[in-house]
Amino acid sequence: MSGVTGHSADLPILPGATLGVLGGGQLGRMFAHAAQRMGYFTAVLDPDADSPAGRVSHHHIHTDYADVDGLARLAGLADAVTTEFENVPAPSLEHLAVARPVSPAASAIAIAQDRIAEKAHFTRCGVPCAPYAVIETAEQLAAVDEQLLLPGILKTARLGYDGKGQQRVKTRAELVEAWQAAGCVPCVLEKMLPLEFECSVILARGRDGQIVHFPPQRNLHRDGILAVTEVHPQNMPKTVAQGAVNSARSIASGLDYVGVLCVEFFALADGSLVVNEMAPRPHNSGHYTMEACDVSQFELQVRTLAGLPLTAPRQHSPAVMLNLLGDLWFPDGEGDGIKPVAPRWSEVLAVPGTHLHLYGKLAPRRGRKMGHLTLTGATLESVRANASQAALLLGLPALA
Numbered sequence: 001m002s003g004v005t006g007h008s009a010d011l012p013i014l015p016g017a018t019l020g021v022l023g024g025g026q027l028g029r030m031f032a033h034a035a036q037r038m039g040y041f042t043a044v045l046d047p048d049a050d051s052p053a054g055r056v057s058h059h060h061i062h063t064d065y066a067d068v069d070g071l072a073r074l075a076g077l078a079d080a081v082t083t084e085f086e087n088v089p090a091p092s093l094e095h096l097a098v099a100r101p102v103s104p105a106a107s108a109i110a111i112a113q114d115r116i117a118e119k120a121h122f123t124r125c126g127v128p129c130a131p132y133a134v135i136e137t138a139e140q141l142a143a144v145d146e147q148l149l150l151p152g153i154l155k156t157a158r159l160g161y162d163g164k165g166q167q168r169v170k171t172r173a174e175l176v177e178a179w180q181a182a183g184c185v186p187c188v189l190e191k192m193l194p195l196e197f198e199c200s201v202i203l204a205r206g207r208d209g210q211i212v213h214f215p216p217q218r219n220l221h222r223d224g225i226l227a228v229t230e231v232h233p234q235n236m237p238k239t240v241a242q243g244a245v246n247s248a249r250s251i252a253s254g255l256d257y258v259g260v261l262c263v264e265f266f267a268l269a270d271g272s273l274v275v276n277e278m279a280p281r282p283h284n285s286g287h288y289t290m291e292a293c294d295v296s297q298f299e300l301q302v303r304t305l306a307g308l309p310l311t312a313p314r315q316h317s318p319a320v321m322l323n324l325l326g327d328l329w330f331p332d333g334e335g336d337g338i339k340p341v342a343p344r345w346s347e348v349l350a351v352p353g354t355h356l357h358l359y360g361k362l363a364p365r366r367g368r369k370m371g372h373l374t375l376t377g378a379t380l381e382s383v384r385a386n387a388s389q390a391a392l393l394l395g396l397p398a399l400a
Contacts, residue, residue, distance in 0.1 A: 011207070011307030013079050013101075015039030018058070019305055020078025020100075022065060022092065024051025026359035026369065027282050028084035030290075032057045034298035040306075043077040045070055052360040053084065065092050075099040082259060082305045086112045086280050087159060103207075103258040103305055104280045111255070112280045115157045115188045122275050125254040127247040130266070130274045131191040141179055146172055149191045154178045157186040166224065168192070194269045198276070199236060201248035202262045202286040204300035204310055211249055212300070212312045214293065216241045217285045219264075225323065225367070228387075228399060229285045231292065232318035232380045236267065243273050251278060260301045262286065284323065288374045291355045292319035317376040320387035320399070324371040326364035328394055340364045344393050351390045353377040 013019075019035050021028045024046025032042040032053050043059035044051065054060035059077050063070030065088045074081060080101040083093065086109055093106035111117045116134050123129065131148055135141050144150075154175060156165035167178040169189075179187060198221060203213035218235040220228040248263040262283030264276040286297040295313040303310055329340035340363075348354060358371035373390060377383040388399050 013306040017041070017079040017306070018043055018077055019302065020045070020074050020081040021053065021084050022046075022074075022081065022088045022096075023084035024048055024053040024060070025084055026052050026361075026371075028053030029056055029359060030287075030298045030357075031082070031084060031282070031301055034296060035302045038299070038302055040302065043074055045074045050362055055360055065089055068095070071095050080305050082281075082301065083109065084281055101305075104261075105256075105258070108255045108257055108259075108280050112278055113158055115155055115277070116186060118277060119188065121254060122251065125247075125250045127250055127275045128273070129190075130193050133189045134186070135179060135189055136186040138184075141176065144172070144175065144189060149189055150175070152189050152191045154182070155188050155190065156182055157188060193266060193274065196267045196269050196271075197236065198264065199240070199244055199267055200262055200264045200283065200285045201244045202260065202283055202289075202297055203245075203248055203252055204260050204297075204304050205252045205257045206304055206310050207258050207307060209253070210310050211252060212310045213245055213248065214286060214289055214297070214313055215315055216244045217288075219285050222397070223367075225325065225369075226284045227323050227397075229288060229321040230319070230384075231288055231315065232383075234380065237271070240267050240271065240273060247273065247275060251275070259304045260297055284369070284372070285321070287357065287372050288319040288321040288376075289313065289315075290357075291374050292317045292376050317378070318380045318383045320375045320383055322373045322375075322387065322391060322394070322396060323369065324358075324373060324394070325366070326368040326370050327366045328370070328396075329364035330366060331395055343395075347393050348373065348390050351375070351386050351393070353383060353386050354390060 015038055018041040020043040022045050024044050029052040035042050042057040044053045044057040045061040046054050047064050049062050061070050061073050081096050090106040090110040093102050096102050111121050119129050133144050151170040154167045154169055169175040169178050198219045200217045203211055205211045218230045244265050252261050260282050262279040265273050282297040289296040293313045293315045328343045353375045355374045364370055375383050375387045
């Protein structure tokens with residue numbers, strides 16, 4: 001399994017060249033900004049004419065991800081190509097890799113698209129998962145060990161993110177009903193475990209196998225969507241942090257991965273870790289790196305794609321990141337059909353250490369990621385106090 005597929009190029013690919021990205025969402029937008037700051041031109045392929053990344057890129061190829069002509073245009077413009085989300089068709093990456101370096105490789109993306117393949121990879125790497133069972137047939141459903149796996153969470157094997165495609169089940173009857181409601185598609189049933197907290201590790205791995213990483217992030221999710229990330233030396237026990245880093249490195253090396261990778265973990269009450277899932281791209285929990293570190297996750301994405309040297313990032317400020325969903329534009333709790341109201345940006349930006357990022361999405365919707373707010377400062381206490389003040393002004397729940 002190779003981290004870069006197909007065509008090889010003269011490396012490094014230096015500023016002045018064009019870097020391409022499949023996907024036009026906010027992660028592609030922030031990749032484009034980082035690449036442009038370093039002197040690269042950018043090309044985005046995305047089916048949305050108003051995609052956030054397409055609106056800021058030098059070239060926007062407005063086609064479907066599987067469109068052969070669109071892929072040929074991207075290969076003609078870009079000297080190397082990456083992706084900003086894992087649900088682009090892996091065959092499209094394979095097609096591009098015939099002509100241009102592509103990272104991460106289609107093989108790594110394909111594993112991240114399928115929870116069954118993903119868990120098998122984690123097991124091969126010696127990284128513990130929660131107890132689970134694969135359910136692809138009625139026979140496998142009937143064979144589920146209730147004592148071992150219930151209560152649990154039934155997750156569709158494909159196309160699940162931000163809590164989508166997941167149902168909690170306590171009994172066999174609920175499990176059967178949930179699988180039928182999912183359309184009897186391939187699923188994974190995971191046992192629910194007593195969680196202490198959630199965390200993630202973001203690393204970058206180069207073509208030469210060198211790995212650098214950011215400090216592990218401590219995360220809080222609400223309704224399956226990341227809400228708050230805190231990063232500072234005291235955010236988790238050192239043994240847990242080191243275990244997460246070691247596991248993430250093993251997962252990346254096992255894929256012969258090239259690019260930025262996020263691995264999410266559950267920290268259990270007994271001090272142990274189990275892996276949840278991986279994202280073969282920059283991650284929401286790493287947005288703080290743009291202000292709190294000397295190298296951001298998006299610059300590392302540029303560096304891995306272009307074959308530039310990787311330097312170990314240094315976090316110079318404690319940070320708290322608040323996710324900004326479209327709900328904030330509807331303070332009365334309504335949504336569709338109601339005119340959105342802009343949040344109190346002037347008051348929020350008066351809070352010391354605030355850094356506002358809005359993603360250029362034209363229409364807020366409930367549950368849609370519209371932006372994020374990062375707070376940095378000299379001390380953890382000041383950052384947490386300011387983050388609490390910003391959350392109050394935005395009408396967000398208090399920090400845990």
